[in-house]
Amino acid sequence: MLEVTEAAALAAGRWMGKGDKNAADQAAVEAMRLAMDSIDISGRIVIGEGERDEAPMLYIGEEVGGGGEEIDIAVDPLEGTNLTAYGQPNSLAVLAFAPKGTLLHAPDTYMWKIATGPAAADAIHIDASPTENVQNVAKALKRNVEDIVVCILERDRHNDLIAEVRQAGARIRLISDGDVFGAVATAIEGTGIHLYIGAGGAPEGVLAATAMRCIGGCFMGRFNFRNDDERARAEQMSDCDIDGVLDMDCLVRSDEAAFIATGVTDGEMLRGVKYFGQGARTHSVAMDNKTGTVRFIETVYRTGAEKFWVRMD
Incomplete structure (x- = not known):
């Protein structure tokens, strides 16, 4: 392959x-x-x-x-x-x-995502605030918050997120496209990225979750439907709770991925x-x-x- x-x-x-x-x-x-x-x-x-x-x-x-x-x-x-x-x-x-x-059959809708590497895999949760997640990652990595780099897709929908991460004291790596990279990079030492947060395509979330499952990091998602049609398609395509947290066991239901x-x-x-x-x-x-x-x-x-x-x- x-x-x-x-x-x-x-x-x-x-x-x-x-x-x-x-x-x-x-x-x-x-x-x-x-x-x-x-x-x-x-x-x-x-x-x-x-x-x-x-x-x-x-x-x-x-x-x-x-x-x-x-x-x-x-x-x-x-x-x-x-x-x-x-x-x-x-x-x-x-x-x-x-x-x-x-593999989850994810519809073409948005998904809120959070990802980090193996060292902080137990420290994050998609329902925690950005400030809490930044602080918890810093603690898990035994670093100051000011040392943490958060990768965020540069979109208007993330303006409040970006402002809160800055207020928390972390640095930000804004990317214009490619949030599979943003999530996976958190688990690759040397990229300088420690945490990924933001909303992007749900299909890309499945790709990123597969990588994180392989490498031992953490990925969580939550669907962010834009209309009733997207919700209906998700109900048809997905075996998971479409209103709940999409963890790696839901997104990738195999140890052979x-x-x-x-x-x-x-x-x-x-x-x-x-x-x-x-x-x-x-x-x-x-x-x-x-x-x-x-x-x-x-x-x-x-x-x-x-x-x-x-x-x-």
Whole structure:
């Protein structure tokens, strides 16, 4: 499955900085779909590009793979389409998978989210105030509140949240797009991000929750419906209490889940795709809950006939 996110990243990376987010996304979707069909799986897209009538490929319910083990698949072929289009950091090609029937079928609505890494996993709760969560994370990490960095998606709906976090004394890393990165980064040492809070897409919440389940962090969500239609769809799609706290046991009901992301543009967590004439280099993270492993993987693709030296960083 690593080659699936790598294929999407390699295709989308060609559109970096060209200002066309739709072309970048389409390139990623087509490459990911083609790569999936070469794998011996019987996969069903449960988090995808939209409903069948909204997306030509990787739509919710689409069957992918060449036949084999039955699995649920959640995808975001290009998380951060604008980030790629304008050459900004932390754009990713992302997927998660687990045994059939174990990933939440999240509707296309909003979800309030909170996430942190393993060291503070027991210190946060989505129903606690931002101030309480910041203070509890600081205590768990044995740091001053002023040392804590909270990642928040820069949206008008977060103005009060941003003001409270600032008042609490924590620092803030505002991101313009890509909240899967924001949540997962809390569990990767070296990103400098300790806590993620905010409202974003519910499908991206399932992807982030899978990563956090694999790595031992904490993720909680709560649906934030915008209308009755979204609530009705959630009632049809979800086995969880749609008005309650969505914890990782609800979002990812398996100990055999896995999460893979490949960098498209450079960021704190992963380096972006690099092209060099006769080849390309990708940088990925693969998390497997069953084996308890987190692997950072660098792959060099030779696309031309000429031989070349491979550099070790």
